[in-house]
Amino acid sequence: MAECFSRFKARLLTQPKRKITMSKFPIDLGAYQRISLDPSSNKLTAEQKSALQANIQLCRDAIVFFTATGAARGVGGHTGGPFDTVPEVMILDALFRGNDDKFVPVFFDEAGHRVATQYLMSTLNGDLPTEKLMHYREAHSHLPGHPELGFTPGVKFSSGRLGHMWPYVNGVAMANPSKTLFCLGSDGSQQEGNDAEAARLAVAQQLNVKLIIDDNDVTIAGHPSHYLGGCSTAKTLEGHGVKVLEGDGEDLDDLYHRIVTAINTQGPVAVINHRPMCPGIKGLEGSTHGHDVISVKLALEYLEANGQQAAVEHLKSIKAPKQDYTFLGSSDKWDANRNVFGDASVAILGRLSETERLDKVRVIDSDLEGSCGLKKIHDAYPEIFISSGIMERGNFSAAAGFGMEAGKQGIFGTFSAFLEMCISEITMARLNNSNVLCHFSHSGIDDMADNTCHFGLNNMFADNGLSDGYDTNLYFPADPNQMKACLETIFFNPGLRFVFSTRSKVPAILDSDGNDFFGGNYKFVSGKDEVIREGTQGYVVSFGESLYRALDAVERLKKEGIDVGLINKPTLNVIDEDMLAKVGKSPMVLVVESFNRKTGLGSRYGSWLLERGFTPKFAHIATHKEGCGGLWEQFPHQGIDPAGIMAKVKDLLKG
Numbered sequence: 001m002a003e004c005f006s007r008f009k010a011r012l013l014t015q016p017k018r019k020i021t022m023s024k025f026p027i028d029l030g031a032y033q034r035i036s037l038d039p040s041s042n043k044l045t046a047e048q049k050s051a052l053q054a055n056i057q058l059c060r061d062a063i064v065f066f067t068a069t070g071a072a073r074g075v076g077g078h079t080g081g082p083f084d085t086v087p088e089v090m091i092l093d094a095l096f097r098g099n100d101d102k103f104v105p106v107f108f109d110e111a112g113h114r115v116a117t118q119y120l121m122s123t124l125n126g127d128l129p130t131e132k133l134m135h136y137r138e139a140h141s142h143l144p145g146h147p148e149l150g151f152t153p154g155v156k157f158s159s160g161r162l163g164h165m166w167p168y169v170n171g172v173a174m175a176n177p178s179k180t181l182f183c184l185g186s187d188g189s190q191q192e193g194n195d196a197e198a199a200r201l202a203v204a205q206q207l208n209v210k211l212i213i214d215d216n217d218v219t220i221a222g223h224p225s226h227y228l229g230g231c232s233t234a235k236t237l238e239g240h241g242v243k244v245l246e247g248d249g250e251d252l253d254d255l256y257h258r259i260v261t262a263i264n265t266q267g268p269v270a271v272i273n274h275r276p277m278c279p280g281i282k283g284l285e286g287s288t289h290g291h292d293v294i295s296v297k298l299a300l301e302y303l304e305a306n307g308q309q310a311a312v313e314h315l316k317s318i319k320a321p322k323q324d325y326t327f328l329g330s331s332d333k334w335d336a337n338r339n340v341f342g343d344a345s346v347a348i349l350g351r352l353s354e355t356e357r358l359d360k361v362r363v364i365d366s367d368l369e370g371s372c373g374l375k376k377i378h379d380a381y382p383e384i385f386i387s388s389g390i391m392e393r394g395n396f397s398a399a400a401g402f403g404m405e406a407g408k409q410g411i412f413g414t415f416s417a418f419l420e421m422c423i424s425e426i427t428m429a430r431l432n433n434s435n436v437l438c439h440f441s442h443s444g445i446d447d448m449a450d451n452t453c454h455f456g457l458n459n460m461f462a463d464n465g466l467s468d469g470y471d472t473n474l475y476f477p478a479d480p481n482q483m484k485a486c487l488e489t490i491f492f493n494p495g496l497r498f499v500f501s502t503r504s505k506v507p508a509i510l511d512s513d514g515n516d517f518f519g520g521n522y523k524f525v526s527g528k529d530e531v532i533r534e535g536t537q538g539y540v541v542s543f544g545e546s547l548y549r550a551l552d553a554v555e556r557l558k559k560e561g562i563d564v565g566l567i568n569k570p571t572l573n574v575i576d577e578d579m580l581a582k583v584g585k586s587p588m589v590l591v592v593e594s595f596n597r598k599t600g601l602g603s604r605y606g607s608w609l610l611e612r613g614f615t616p617k618f619a620h621i622a623t624h625k626e627g628c629g630g631l632w633e634q635f636p637h638q639g640i641d642p643a644g645i646m647a648k649v650k651d652l653l654k655g
C-alpha cells in the first residue's frame, strides 16, 4: 500500500497541477475553503463551522448539478448517496489537511455508486479538471459509474460491489499500523455478510478503522426498516464488539464531535449517521428515488432555489445522444428482456392455483426487484414474494433451500455481476439437488455506464459442477419472443437453471422473410442451437444481445458477397452435437459474445470442435478490457459491434 500511495504521489508530482478553471463549470468551486481541523480538539469554532457549512452547501449544489448532467444525457447515475455524505466528507477533508502522519488520506467508500464524491474531491484536489465533471458517466469520459483505480485521475481505489470495501480496508489498516483509516459505509452495504466478517476481524485485531455510515433507511427497492424489520445496523455492529457512535448526520457539531471521538478511540469505531435520504431536496427527501440520479426537473428546481442560475442554464442546454444505427435482420420493435422475464413468469404462475403457488414457489429478491424484473411477480403475487436485503449469497441459498424438495421451486434474481459472489452457494445447492430458477439481468456490457465492476462477464462459472452432477443449464434468450418461449419450456424443470438478460432493450430477431424468428408456433428446446441464417463460407456463433448485432454483420457481409451464416446458441453450456458437426465442417467459425473472452462460450467452443476432430478457421471475440462508460458505446469499444464482427470475419477468411 505504501508503494501504491507513493505511486500516486509520484503521479501527482509529475502531472502538472491543473488550475481549477471556472470558465465552464457553472458553480464556482474556487469558493471551496481549504480549512484544517485538528482532531485533538473536539469542538468546532464558529469560524470552522461556518466554513464547513459553506463547503457543504457548495459541494451539495455541485453534486446535484453534475450528477444531473448524467440524467440529462440518459446515462443515469446516483445523486442521493454522495449528496447525503457531504458533511462527513468535508470534515474528513479538513482533518486530512496537515495531518499526513495520522491518517491514510483516502475516502474509501463501500458504496461505490457514490462515486460523485470521489470525482468532486479529485477536482478539489487539483487532479481532475473541473469541467470534466460535466461529463459524468458519459462514454469515454473516464468518469464511470463506480470508482476505478488508475482510470480516473485522482481516484485512489476501486469500488462498486457493496460489502467489498470494509474487508479490504482492514488489510490496508494492517499495512499502515501507525495510521487511522476511514471507510465510508451505508445501511445498504452493511447488509452484506462480508461486513459481518470484516467487523469480527477488525475487533479481534483492534484495527484502527473508523466506519462512517450513512444510515438513511433507503436502498434501491425500499426502506431497510420495512423489508428487513428487526435489523439495526448499530445493534449489529455492537454485537460484533464494534464501538458505535450514533447521531444525526445533519447536526454538524455532533457529527464532528463523534468523528473526532472515533479518531481518539483506539480500534474500530462506527460513526452511524441518521438522516433522511437527500435532506433538503424537495421531491426526493426520504424517498427511494433519491438513491438514483436526480431528475433534470428536480435538479433545475433545486438549483434555481439555491441561486445556481448558470448551472440551470447549462443543464437545460444538454441534449441526450441517441444511437441511430439501423440493425439489419431485426425488427424495429424493442423490449427489455429483464422485464419480459417478469411478465412471462407471471403468466406461467397464473396457471397455478393460489394454494399451489404458495406451496410450490418462493421468489427471493436482493434489493433489485425493479431492475431485474422480479417486481412484476411481486406485484402480481405478493404472497410468494420475499423482499430481502442486499445479501445475494444468503438469499440464493434460501431460494435453493426452498427448492430442495422435488416439485418446489426457488426463484432468485439479481445482476449478473453478482453471480460471481454466489459460486460456492451454487455448488452446495447442486449437491443438495435444489431446484432454483435464477434470473441474472444486466449480463454482459450493454448500456452499462456503471462500467467494469458491474459487467456480467463470468456467467459460465454457474456451470461449475461435475459432468455427472445434477442438471445445471444456462440460457441467454436473444429477444423477447425467445425469452417467453424459453421460460415456457424450462420454468418447472428440476435442477439449477440460469436465465440471462441485459440492461438494454433488444429488438425482435427476424427470419429472411421479415417475420419474427421466434414468433408463431416457435417452441424452445433446451440444449438445441438454431440456424438463424445459412452460409457457405462459415458461421458466426452468438447468443443474447450479441445475436442481433451479429445478424446485422452477417446481412451486411452477404450484401458484400461474403456468404457467412449465423447460429444462435441460447443454451450456453450444453453441446448440440448435430449443430457442432455442421458448424465444424464449415470453413470458418467465429464466436461472438459480450462475456469475458477468458471464460465465455468462445473459451470452450474451440475445445469442443477439436475434441471431435473439426478444424475450421476459428476465432472468438468478446469483452477483454476495462469498459469505456456510457451505453451502447461499450460494444464498439470491445470490438464486438457489427463493424468489429465484419472485420474479424474478413480477417479469418483471408488468413
Ligand SMILES: Cc1ncc(C[n+]2csc(CCOP(=O)(O)OP(=O)(O)O)c2C)c(N)n1
Binding pocket: 080, 081, 082, 111, 113, 160, 161, 162, 163, 186, 187, 188, 189, 214, 216, 218, 219, 220, 291, 366, 367, 368, 390, 418
Ligand atoms: C454486491 C452488490 N449487490 C447489489 C448492488 C446493487 N446496488 C447498488 S446500490 C444498492 C443499494 C445501496 O443502498 P445504500 O448503500 O444504502 O446506498 P444509498 O441508497 O444510501 O445511496 C444496490 C442494491 C451492488 N452494487 N453490489
